[in-house]
Structures are given as C-alpha cells and as structure tokens.
Amino acid sequence: MASGLVFRGHEAQPVNDADFPKPQKPWFFLRYILREQRLHFLFLGVLLASVFFFFLLPSSSSPPVRAHDPFPASFLARDDLTLWPTTNTRSYDVAVHSVGKIPLGIKRKGLRVVVTGGAGFVGSHLVDRLISRGDSVIVVDNFFTGRKENVMHHFGNPNFELLRHDVVEPLLLEVDQIYHLACPASPVHYKFNPTNVVGTLNMLGLAKRIGARFLLTSTSEVYGDPLQHPQKETYWGNVNPIGVRSCYDEGKRTAETLAMDYHRGAGVEVRIARIFNTYGPRMCLDDGRVVSNFVAQALRKEALTVYGDGKQTRSFQYVSDLVVQETIDPEAKIEYRPNTEDDPHKRKPDITRAKELLGWEPKVDLRKGLPLMVSDFRQRIFGDQKEGATST
C-alpha cells in the first residue's frame, strides 16, 4: 500500500509545565558566581589570559614589521649542487603587520605555494627546494616547455599537486605565495608566446585577490644589448622595442612594470629576480640555448653551432667552444652560423647588491656544473644509467 501523508490537524496538545525550565531570576548568575570562590577563579583566568596575550603574542599596536622571509628574494638554493642562475634581484616590500609568533613547541606550518612553470627547468628545481622545506606546492604548467618527468618524483606526495593550465587563462587558487616562472625562456620558443604580459597580469590579479606574496622571475634580457657593463640593478637597459626578441625583452619589462604597479597601487608584496643565463640538468634537450645546444650536439657527435663570430659573452663567459670540447668531445667540429638579430654582445651581472643584501654569490663553477648537465643529457639522449652526480 502506498504510504501517504496524513493530515493530523493542529489540535492543541496538553502542555506539561515540568517539561520547560522556569525562567531564571536576574540575580541568579550573580549569586552563582559569588558562591564557592568562583569569582577568584574568574579573576585568575583573566589574569592568565592577559599575561599570555601581552607577553607571548605581539601587541596589535606594535609597529609594522617586515614579514619573516624564510625564502629571500634570491629564492635560489645556495646550498644545492645544481647551478643556479646568476641573478640581479630587486625586492619590494610593503610593510605588513606581524602575524604573530608561533608559541614554543609548535612547528612552523609549511606555506601553500603555487609555482607557475613549475615543471620547467628552473621551476622544477625550485619545487624540489620548496617541498624539501616543508611547503605544500601546486605546480601550474601548460607543458609547452615544461615536462612531467621533471616533477614526477613528487607524485604521491600529499604536499604536491600538478595542474595542467596555461596562465594566460585566469586561475583561482588559495595560496600564501606565488612564484611566477611560467614563460618560455629560450629565444627559439619565446618569439611566439604572449605569456609574459597576460600571464603575469592574471597571476598578479590572483596575488592581489588572495593577498599572496608574488615573485616574478624576470630576465637579464630586460637590459637588451647593454651599454653599461657589468649591469647593475639600477641600469634601465637598451632594448629594441620592435625587434624579434622584443616580445620577450619588452614582455618581461612590462611584467616588471605590472608587478610594481600592483605593488604601489594595490599593496601586493612583490619580488623581482632578473635571471641571467642558466644551464643545468633538466634543461630541454632541444631548448635552443647555447649550453644545451653545445652539450646535446657534442653528445650526438654533431657540429657545435656558433652564431656570428662567437665573441659575444654572457654571465658565464666561459661558455666557449673550447671548454665544451674539452669536457665532452675534444674532436667536436665547429659550425659558424649567422647570428640572430639584436643578439646582445655582452652580458654580465654586477652582483654587489646580491652579495651585500642576500649573501648570495654563485658557488658552482662551469667545470663542476657542466658535468652534472652532461650526465643528465647523456642519460636522456642515450638512456644511460643515471649517474650519482646527476642532480634531481
């Protein structure tokens, strides 16, 4: 039989007075507190709470202080074996109120961090570092130049998430810090990519919305073909605004401008790191940049391609045919090719400020760093056993 709803009417039910508590008289609580020394315990409790808030937590009226920065603007692991980029860094802080000390005995909780371009060459090394310091990391990558293999060793780690997403599309995430690396960095790739401006705008919008600290990885290319040598952070550069490289150079310059505008206009806490030429394990084999080209060409027994007269210099001025030849294949041939337009003639960072303010200076020289990269490339080209020296 189908069940049905039966209307039972609203007949008044007899109400038992005993079911309901009688309203208390107003002085009942006063009498209750005054009895059995309860007032003393109340005062004691207030006293203890006051001591805790005044002495263990900073007063809300204390002056604004710079937030503790466990990962300085250099963000580059100085103790890693991997060679990290020579970098000009700029750090722009807004004063933030201290969020309070963590009471003794409670471990610092890791930060929630998003790394755009985290499956790329530099990004994946940064992710390793963040994970190892206990942060929860979300990698956002469209895999244009990044590779899953670079972060696969974190799969299964509850502190790691990987999201296939192109930052030119907006994204909403709740994090404490944004490391914005997403952007193809090789001249052969970046010519076709608008990532710098649109992607940076999206990520700055996110930083503003969620109050996250923002790090922009900029580039030494903001100096263009520099008229000042070596280049200081204060140098404004010499960039051709309509050249083949300008989408990258000017894109990054615009990205820096946007970061500073969000800092000044919206109080977003930003860091800008201008990364110079970088090489190491996990670089794309056919990345197109000079070190990866030379290493891959030498391993494949191909001629080393030198663009122009080969006299141009970079922050690793030692990148010369001779050194690569010595290290990998002394017999390697050299093939001279026409240089690309607007190729900077020389480039070298003045790292005085980085040394003074961050205590940062490169630690791994070419003869130590190059074999690590060669070993990684050899393994990826020929499938050799991974050698112990290869950085992960």
Ligand SMILES: O=c1ccn([C@@H]2O[C@H](COP(=O)(O)OP(=O)(O)O[C@H]3OC[C@@H](O)[C@H](O)[C@H]3O)[C@@H](O)[C@H]2O)c(=O)[nH]1
């Ligand atoms: O096979 C090659 C590749 C490159 N080169 C030359 O080597 C020099 C370095 O070229 P790369 O492509 O490695 O790097 P670039 O200095 O031109 O640009 C780089 O600069 C700094 C970073 O931020 C970027 O990753 C990248 O744009 C250039 O003069 C280039 O013409 C060769 O001689 N042969």
